[in-house]
Amino acid sequence: xxxxxxxxxxxxSVILAVSGTYAFRILTECSAAWxxxxxxxxxxxxxxxIDITKCPPDCTACxxxxxxxxxxxxxxxxxxxxxxxxxxxxxxxxxxKKTEKSVILVCNHCENPPCAQVCPVQATYKRHDGxxxxxxxxxxxxxxxxxxxxxxxxxxxxxxxxxxxxxxxxKRSHGVAESCHLCAHRLDLGKKPACVxxxxxxxxxxxxxxxxxxxxxxxxxxxxxxxxxxxxxxxxTSPKVHYIGL
Amino acid sequence: MxxxxxxxxxxxxxxxxxxxxxxxxxxxxxxxxxxxxQKGLWxxxxxxxxxxxxxxxxxVYYIGLSAGSLVISGLYGVFGKLEYKPFARIxxxxxxLFLIAGLLSILTDQGRMDRVFIQPFVHFNLQSMFSIxxxxxxxxxxxxxxxxxxLFYEKKKLTKIVATLAFGWxxxxxxxxxxxxxxxxxxxxxSPLLPASFVAAAMASGTALMIIMIVALFKLTKRHVDDExxxxxxxxxxxxxxxxxxFLAVENAYRAYVVELRSAAVYxxxxxxxxxxxxxxxxxxGLVIPMIILFRRKTGxxxxxxVLASSMVIIGVLCERYVIVIPGLTxxxxxxxxxxxxxxxxxxxxxxxxxxFLEVLQAFGVLGVTGFMFGWGxxxxxxxxxxxxxxxxxxxSK
Numbered sequence: 001x002x003x004x005x006x007x008x009x010x011x012x013s014v015i016l017a018v019s020g021t022y023a024f025r026i027l028t029e030c031s032a033a034w035x036x037x038x039x040x041x042x043x044x045x046x047x048x049x050i051d052i053t054k055c056p057p058d059c060t061a062c063x064x065x066x067x068x069x070x071x072x073x074x075x076x077x078x079x080x081x082x083x084x085x086x087x088x089x090x091x092x093x094x095x096x097k098k099t100e101k102s103v104i105l106v107c108n109h110c111e112n113p114p115c116a117q118v119c120p121v122q123a124t125y126k127r128h129d130g131x132x133x134x135x136x137x138x139x140x141x142x143x144x145x146x147x148x149x150x151x152x153x154x155x156x157x158x159x160x161x162x163x164x165x166x167x168x169x170x171k172r173s174h175g176v177a178e179s180c181h182l183c184a185h186r187l188d189l190g191k192k193p194a195c196v197x198x199x200x201x202x203x204x205x206x207x208x209x210x211x212x213x214x215x216x217x218x219x220x221x222x223x224x225x226x227x228x229x230x231x232x233x234x235x236x237t238s239p240k241v242h243y244i245g246l
Numbered sequence: 247m248x249x250x251x252x253x254x255x256x257x258x259x260x261x262x263x264x265x266x267x268x269x270x271x272x273x274x275x276x277x278x279x280x281x282x283x284q285k286g287l288w289x290x291x292x293x294x295x296x297x298x299x300x301x302x303x304x305x306v307y308y309i310g311l312s313a314g315s316l317v318i319s320g321l322y323g324v325f326g327k328l329e330y331k332p333f334a335r336i337x338x339x340x341x342x343l344f345l346i347a348g349l350l351s352i353l354t355d356q357g358r359m360d361r362v363f364i365q366p367f368v369h370f371n372l373q374s375m376f377s378i379x380x381x382x383x384x385x386x387x388x389x390x391x392x393x394x395x396x397l398f399y400e401k402k403k404l405t406k407i408v409a410t411l412a413f414g415w416x417x418x419x420x421x422x423x424x425x426x427x428x429x430x431x432x433x434x435x436x437s438p439l440l441p442a443s444f445v446a447a448a449m450a451s452g453t454a455l456m457i458i459m460i461v462a463l464f465k466l467t468k469r470h471v472d473d474e475x476x477x478x479x480x481x482x483x484x485x486x487x488x489x490x491x492x493f494l495a496v497e498n499a500y501r502a503y504v505v506e507l508r509s510a511a512v513y514x515x516x517x518x519x520x521x522x523x524x525x526x527x528x529x530x531x532g533l534v535i536p537m538i539i540l541f542r543r544k545t546g547x548x549x550x551x552x553v554l555a556s557s558m559v560i561i562g563v564l565c566e567r568y569v570i571v572i573p574g575l576t577x578x579x580x581x582x583x584x585x586x587x588x589x590x591x592x593x594x595x596x597x598x599x600x601x602x603f604l605e606v607l608q609a610f611g612v613l614g615v616t617g618f619m620f621g622w623g624x625x626x627x628x629x630x631x632x633x634x635x636x637x638x639x640x641x642x643s644k
Contacts, residue, residue, distance in 0.1 A: 121365040121369045
């Protein structure tokens with residue numbers, strides 16, 4: 001090997017090693033970012049607990065309150081109605097006995113929200129306090145989030161909304177996707193979400209919203225004293241809506 | 247070998263009729279789109295449970311068509327098959343047009359089209375397939391433009407570089423498009439095989455399209471093309487068809503085998519309209535019959551039969567795109583394990599979807615725009631060669 005070849009080989013090896021190290025670093029950083037489960041050990045983390053044993057099948061107080069508070073559009077047609085909260089009856093069998101339950105479904109405000117992951121414009125994002133929210137001034141209406149949500153909890157404003165009951169909140173604009181934002185505007189002011197208030201007013205007290213990081217909060221206490229379930233936990237989305245009695 | 251490229255004079259009656267038809271289609275599509283913007287997307291028949299409809303099916307289909315054309319141009323550009331040089335320009339041009347068609351379909355499907363040109367590029371999200379894909383698509387169009395430029399000015403070295411880049415890029419484009427669905431959490435979407443099978447279907451449909459285009463264009467403009475060139479393309483198409491069939495078989499066998507996905511597989515294969523499209527449109531018309539035609543010695547060497555087989559593949563792949571997009575949406579996610587939803591304010595079970603008239607108009611509109619640009623290109627650019635001969639003929643003429 002002459003000097004020229006030696007310089008070439010050595011230089012090549014150095015370049016390869018350096019670029020390889022960098023590539024490895026970038027890869028590990030990327031993988032860390034991808035696998036990071038933002039568990040937010042400190043600060044506020046809003047979560048919801050729904051006690052379905054206290055939820056009577058014919059009560060719609062929370063749904064009505066949500067519609068009023070957030071001007072959620074309603075067109076008298078189930079195909080295009082937007083339902084931030086929806087109530088379903090579910091049926092199962094324990095042995096030969098039929099069990100029937102009534103459950104309300106809302107956005108699960110996942111720790112790893114697939115809707116936010118797929119949003120091409122980052123219009124859907126998770127706030128620091130764990131609320132998954134849509135910036136409806138940025139959303140382009142591609143509806144990929146609806147495809148990605150494994151809970152069918154996201155809705156699209158296919159039609160313009162005619163109603164505008166609550167003038168303090170914006171009218172829902174057409175052509176954008178949305179879902180429950182846990183009444184973030186009320187939580188920020190220290191108030192409870194509309195559905196929680198309505199449920200308490202109706203005398204049911206089935207819905208609780210509170211800080212999951214605070215051991216003393218209602219929700220934490222409920223979760224400590226009850227066996228609660230979350231929907232489709234195997235997906236790794238880590239929902240923050242917990243169900244008691246499911 | 248010297249190949250002369252000439253534009254068409256564009257004064258014939260047929261050409262004018264074709265351009266008028268395309269213009270009318272484009273106009274109708276534009277009107278339909280305006281109407282949809284005015285009224286909201288609900289007029290298209292899409293709804294909460296089926297938020298994607300025909301436009302997405304068509305977008306995926308068009309993007310797939312663009313791939314195969316690029317493959318044909320790659321035969322010369324990448325692999326140096328000189329006898330396919332005559333088709334290189336037209337192939338790249340078609341590849342570019344169909345990618346634009348795909349983008350137009352996606353654009354007209356958005357809830358807020360006004361925001362599409364800014365937001366995705368300003369608020370880029372590396373984790374979203376929908377964010378990665380526009381970069382791939384726009385890159386693909388730019389590469390096609392550069393490729394065309396290199397071909398027009400006969401830059402041999404640049405052609406080779408750009409052709410190779412375009413070839414690789416096309417693979418990324420189609421894998422990315424497949425990943426939009428394949429990486430999704432829906433039961434009938436989620437599949438790491440989907441990006442690969444997308445590439446295969448894209449190659450098949452694109453090659454089929456190019457065969458039809460070449461035969462039709464050369465015949466209509468009274469230019470000569472050697473049968474051998476088409477027969478070789480037919481063989482290539484046959485291989486693509488086998489690969490598509492193989493991927494479909496693996497994917498469906500997997501779904502039927504895994505207990506978790508079995509009910510979804512049954513729905514997919516025997517659950518309604520889409521199953522008919524799957525079995526008759528895709529498997530039978532789109533793959534099996536063309537395969538028989540292309541592999542039989544007699545029919546596989548006849549240009550007419552090859553064109554017939556190509557038309558069938560094109561229809562079959564359109565059905566394939568439909569049965570990828572729609573059943574994945576209509577099949578419901580299982581929200582409560584072991585329990586059944588008996589009552590809800592929205593449709594919770596298997597959803598229904600019907601293609602609406604407006605969506606069809608929009609799809610035709612996009613086709614009209616594409617066709618018009620194609621016709622324009624034929625007239626004002628030197629895309630078509632005066633003749634295309636197989637290699638042994640080339641040697642003989644020397």
